[in-house]
Amino acid sequence: MGRATRRAAACAAAGLLAAGLQTVTAHAAAQNRIDLTVLVVDDGGPATAAIAAELTSEGTPYTTVKLSDPNRPTINAAFLSDTVNGAPRAKFEGVVLPNDNPFGTGSAEMTALATYEATFGIRQIDAYTYAQPSVGLNWAQNPGYIGTLDGTQGGVTAAGTAGPFGYLKGNVPFEDNDPNVSESYGYLATPLTTLPAGSSFTPLVDAPIPGSTSRGSLVGEYAHDNRRELVVTFVYNQYQQQFRLLARGMVDWVTQGVHLGYDQNYFAVHSDDLFLSDDRWSSTLKCTPGDVTCPPNTSPDENPIRMTPSDVDTLVAWEQANNFTIDFAFNGGGSADWESDNNTTTDPLLTKFLADQSSFRFINHTWDHPFLGCQQDVTVVPWKCQTDAGGNDVWVSEATIQSEIQQNITWAQQQGLKFDPAALITGEHSGLVTLPQQPTDNPNLAPALAAAGIKFTGSDASREPAQRLVGSTLTVPRYPMNVFYNASTAASETDEYNWIYTSKANGGSGLCETSGNSTCLSAPLDEATGYTSYIVPLETRIDLGHVLNNDPRPHFIHQSNFAEGQIAYPALTSILNTYKGLYNTNTPLVNMSETAIGTELQKRAAWAGAVSGGQVTGYRIGNTVTVSAPSGVQIEATMPTGTTQKQLLGSTAFGAPYAGTLSGWASPGAFQGSVTLTLSAANTPSGAAVVKANTVKIAPAAPKAVVPQGVLKAVPAGPGDTKRSKGKSLVPSSSK
Numbered sequence: 001m002g003r004a005t006r007r008a009a010a011c012a013a014a015g016l017l018a019a020g021l022q023t024v025t026a027h028a029a030a031q032n033r034i035d036l037t038v039l040v041v042d043d044g045g046p047a048t049a050a051i052a053a054e055l056t057s058e059g060t061p062y063t064t065v066k067l068s069d070p071n072r073p074t075i076n077a078a079f080l081s082d083t084v085n086g087a088p089r090a091k092f093e094g095v096v097l098p099n100d101n102p103f104g105t106g107s108a109e110m111t112a113l114a115t116y117e118a119t120f121g122i123r124q125i126d127a128y129t130y131a132q133p134s135v136g137l138n139w140a141q142n143p144g145y146i147g148t149l150d151g152t153q154g155g156v157t158a159a160g161t162a163g164p165f166g167y168l169k170g171n172v173p174f175e176d177n178d179p180n181v182s183e184s185y186g187y188l189a190t191p192l193t194t195l196p197a198g199s200s201f202t203p204l205v206d207a208p209i210p211g212s213t214s215r216g217s218l219v220g221e222y223a224h225d226n227r228r229e230l231v232v233t234f235v236y237n238q239y240q241q242q243f244r245l246l247a248r249g250m251v252d253w254v255t256q257g258v259h260l261g262y263d264q265n266y267f268a269v270h271s272d273d274l275f276l277s278d279d280r281w282s283s284t285l286k287c288t289p290g291d292v293t294c295p296p297n298t299s300p301d302e303n304p305i306r307m308t309p310s311d312v313d314t315l316v317a318w319e320q321a322n323n324f325t326i327d328f329a330f331n332g333g334g335s336a337d338w339e340s341d342n343n344t345t346t347d348p349l350l351t352k353f354l355a356d357q358s359s360f361r362f363i364n365h366t367w368d369h370p371f372l373g374c375q376q377d378v379t380v381v382p383w384k385c386q387t388d389a390g391g392n393d394v395w396v397s398e399a400t401i402q403s404e405i406q407q408n409i410t411w412a413q414q415q416g417l418k419f420d421p422a423a424l425i426t427g428e429h430s431g432l433v434t435l436p437q438q439p440t441d442n443p444n445l446a447p448a449l450a451a452a453g454i455k456f457t458g459s460d461a462s463r464e465p466a467q468r469l470v471g472s473t474l475t476v477p478r479y480p481m482n483v484f485y486n487a488s489t490a491a492s493e494t495d496e497y498n499w500i501y502t503s504k505a506n507g508g509s510g511l512c513e514t515s516g517n518s519t520c521l522s523a524p525l526d527e528a529t530g531y532t533s534y535i536v537p538l539e540t541r542i543d544l545g546h547v548l549n550n551d552p553r554p555h556f557i558h559q560s561n562f563a564e565g566q567i568a569y570p571a572l573t574s575i576l577n578t579y580k581g582l583y584n585t586n587t588p589l590v591n592m593s594e595t596a597i598g599t600e601l602q603k604r605a606a607w608a609g610a611v612s613g614g615q616v617t618g619y620r621i622g623n624t625v626t627v628s629a630p631s632g633v634q635i636e637a638t639m640p641t642g643t644t645q646k647q648l649l650g651s652t653a654f655g656a657p658y659a660g661t662l663s664g665w666a667s668p669g670a671f672q673g674s675v676t677l678t679l680s681a682a683n684t685p686s687g688a689a690v691v692k693a694n695t696v697k698i699a700p701a702a703p704k705a706v707v708p709q710g711v712l713k714a715v716p717a718g719p720g721d722t723k724r725s726k727g728k729s730l731v732p733s734s735s736k
Helices: 003-031 046-058 108-120 158-162 241-254 309-322 332-341 348-355 398-415 445-451 490-501 530-547 568-582 594-612
Strands: 033-035 038-042 062-066 081-084 087-090 094-097 123-126 144-148 153-156 171-173 185-189 200-208 215-224 227-232 269-274 327-330 361-364 456-460 473-480 555-558 617-621 624-628 635-639 644-646 651-653 656-658 661-666 675-678
Touching: 038 046, 046 062, 046 094, 046 241, 081 108, 087 108, 094 108, 094 241, 108 123, 108 227, 123 241, 158 200, 171 241, 185 215, 215 241, 227 241, 241 530, 309 348, 309 568, 332 348, 332 398, 361 398, 398 445, 445 473, 456 594, 473 594, 490 530, 530 568, 594 635, 624 635, 635 675
Parallel strands: 033 087, 038 062, 038 094, 094 123, 123 227, 269 327, 269 555, 327 361, 456 473, 473 555
Antiparallel strands: 033 617, 081 087, 144 185, 153 171, 153 200, 200 215, 215 227, 617 624, 624 675, 635 661, 644 651, 644 675, 656 661
């Protein structure tokens, strides 16, 4: 048989196969099973890594195929689909590729993927690809743009708002954190004016093309050959704000709004040391008299910082204006000391907080804030643990820890202060590991917490980012904000900030040179303007990085920051206003208590363990979603509006509205072994597409994208930047 004859025979066979698929698919589309797992084909680049990180964060199961792995599975029909109980099964509900065709021209793997997507109605994300005709776009020229996108103001189109990005208000700003580093790169191009019959390209996120009146696509949907691709023409990493804004929508798009796991934006702020008087930073000594950071025998501060009743009025008004609740960690001993020092039986600050307590949440912070780890030797700086004759650390006793917890509980109950007795934050997170001096928990801490009925205790997320058990108590990691406990004015805050984050050559402590977690300021900040011009914008960026990362862990500052110069407000207001400028009202900040956060982290850990252990099974047949997990593990899911949970008798609502979808946790009903969800008819994905003979086309492999030197380097961590420095920060004073 000649070459031409063989080619004709092969085409005829392909036509017969496609015709057969058309018949089977049209007949059995409603019976197809779609497994709720995403396929990620990974080329090692930052874009696919970012999408994988989002799937991990959400708790969405996915399978990774690394293109560089010589032992990887071959992507063929058997890898992608099979039959279960006689019905066709799609093993993946969505596909993420590095670009539109990473396998090479004429690849059998790409042909298998394209056929699979068309057969089962599966969508594909091209994580980062060139603007080119094969993805429905003109080349990025006349008009078009190729280059750095730092500072670009992207925008969600009307189609994007009506589609996967409806939770955004409209703006998609690209970061420009360092003028000396190209942080993002990409292509802006217009859709082809002439597309094959039945094809369309719809921009979902676009931006102005420099030097033109046109706008170019950044994210668009290319519908062709019974397939749908999300075409992304800029490169990004998992930390960048522009990706964080779009990540939720990308996952919702590729899964057609039906997937396990969810993404929400959280922000909680703890204010420690309520009723105490916090020591004040000395700009002369460059330390805090009364604190262990000052040399021994330094005279204690004679003018500590403490809120007043009028400060509470200001705070209540601010909360009401911003629809936000602050959690106050209280020390009853501080109120008792104030009454003793002022020879009175009434503390006006306590009276005011009691009158306005419905505006706040309260957390036990121990009676008078002692260090509950090892016995500290403060005759040296830095302090060290005291040791006995045998060289063993001497620990604060279990009785002392219990007394500190219980005395504060009893006092609060006597005052009528409402709080959650199962939640705690020890002073300085003490009792837990405190490196380098105390590499283990105080062995007396766990039994004391258990005896007091403490279910959750705060920890420092810059030191221990993950939740863990301390006996029977779970930690709640908290992010320290660089708004220091010993500062109540912008000038004092900036002076201390300069000391910590300036090199010795520039008059600072040089800590920034040796910490390994941050960079130094190029020059000291102006004390009159540095707080608002530098510290607040940087803190806003860092904290929003946590907020937009599906991260419920709280942030913490101190009561002193609401006193005198009230420096908490510029930072908190900036965070909230920036958020409100980006998100629609259907996507509010989730502001939870310590116990609610601890419970959320606990459920996520159980779910993540079940997913990674292959113990979760989820699939959709028609409008019915079935999810099974180990006993006691709640399932986590995002579903379209109108979804209900089927019970043995009748049905109940599923989840809660968020970002235009329903999301939440669910457990099997009585006498049920799995969770069954029913999608509304209007929001059920269409299922399989009808495949017509010879309509599955494969675009040539995209040329490998070359990222110019410097693009997507990790942006240098600014002073105190914990977002890109693996969660660590300099904390000599801000984490008290």
